[in-house]
Amino acid sequence: MAPGPFEGELIRLRAHEPEDVDRAFTWLNDPEVRQFLGRQYPFSRKDVTERLLPAPSFASALFAIVRKEDGLLIGDCGLFGASPENRGASLGIQIGDKTCWEGGYGTDAMRVVCRFGFETMNLHRIDLHVLAWNERAIHVYEKVGFHREAVCRDAMFRFGKYYDILVMGLLRGELR
Amino acid sequence: MTSIFEGTLIRLRAREPEDAPLLYQWFNDPEVTEHLAMRYPLSMKSEREFVESVSSPGYAHAGFAVETLAESRLIGGVDLINIRPECRCASLGIAIGDKSFWDGGYGTDTMRTACHFGFAMMNLHRIELEVYANNERARHVYEKVGFVLEGCRRQALYKYGRYQDVLVMSLLEGELRLDHRP
């Protein structure tokens, strides 16, 4: 049997369950994880529940990332704000389990979610926003085929300072 | 003392229900919508609902009607929207719907007046906009008032049977070129 659309080498994607909320709540409020996020405010348990539990759809498809070897929840990723006319959507991803920051889990999840966007959602373009100093993440995005498209100057304010945001884009056929 | 809402050619004011018929006419005109995100025809009913929903400009949606100083004639609209208050960043949208005012500096003056308002009254730090790559005339206007080209979102728009690139531009606090202001 061919691997389904949710299977990668190291991870697989699935819908979230209520049992996932506690774990996600912990890392979404962990300063080490949060340094990469665009959000200024803390998350409540209710915020996390409302973020994770809606059923994935074309308009908003958020997935849990679980490690294949043991089924452990390690992060989430998704495609948001899809425009049916332009066939474009925005990607968001985070690996919340810090022990999985190395080892290729993020790269594998990126490939699976982008493949899902092109092959199942029938998208033409996927883009993402990343803080311009986050070279490690940018390196992963470039490895899977994303191009650097625009540097939005001073577009993010956190910790008393303005930061640039990099817009990256991946077209159908460019995924590696 | 000059009003914050006035440029050299135009004035910004709140939209009024009476503006709806003219807006309806413009936004069903293919020459006007060519460079806008709109692609479906618009009913008078939805135009009226839109005007009603944006007729009280405020921080959440600073939307204005644009009229000429000379004869108070309604010629277009400009909006500062999607404001992220922590980042003091807003997106700008502009349309001069009356085609007889497409040349003559009305668009430039509208851009200057709206951006000046955004920085001086709304305390914004960054105003951003998107412009379709083939819209040379608009890009020229934006650059003239100080907008900087930040990049290009490849094939991000589908219209008229093909994909088109979308340029990202922005203007930071202090970068606005105000020829007509002291």
Add this chain to the structure above:
Amino acid sequence: MIPTRSSMEGRLVRLRAREPQDEAAFHVWFNDYAVTEFLAIRYPVSHLAERSMLDSEPALRHERAMFSVETLGDGVLIGNCELRVPGAENRCGNVGIAIGHTGYRDRGYGTDTMRTLSRFGFTMMNLHRIELTVDATNARARHVYRTVGFVEEGLLRDHRFISGAYRDTVVMSILRNEFQEDPL
């Protein structure tokens, strides 16, 4: 690329958004058996029902783009049409069309409406396939759809019960690369 003509205009017709004041004409058409014989409408339609439908109609969008059809020259309301896209992923639109005005049948208005609607679906809504179903006894409509480039794909036997008998329904579609623009 500057559009050489409006994406909503053909040779004879223009598509526009539907308005509450279209109700009077719709009420006549959708109570006329010559029109409804081939549509999904079976029961009489009141002014009240038609009015409340138009009053609550949302703006056109990808999921459902509903248009009124008017003549290009003098703006006479002659019909309506729509594209429904139930799943954005498949990029497949379902056509509904009715030329209700009796004075504009058999004169090319239906063909022009179908062409204009299909062009809008492919070039502005980014569809890949447009499909429709038609009463097998409706030879005139089947001819119009074939003229525009629609292909008959299959037959749903005894699919619809109307006027005391079952009738077959024909399934037709056109793919994006099959659609020929009307050169005008």
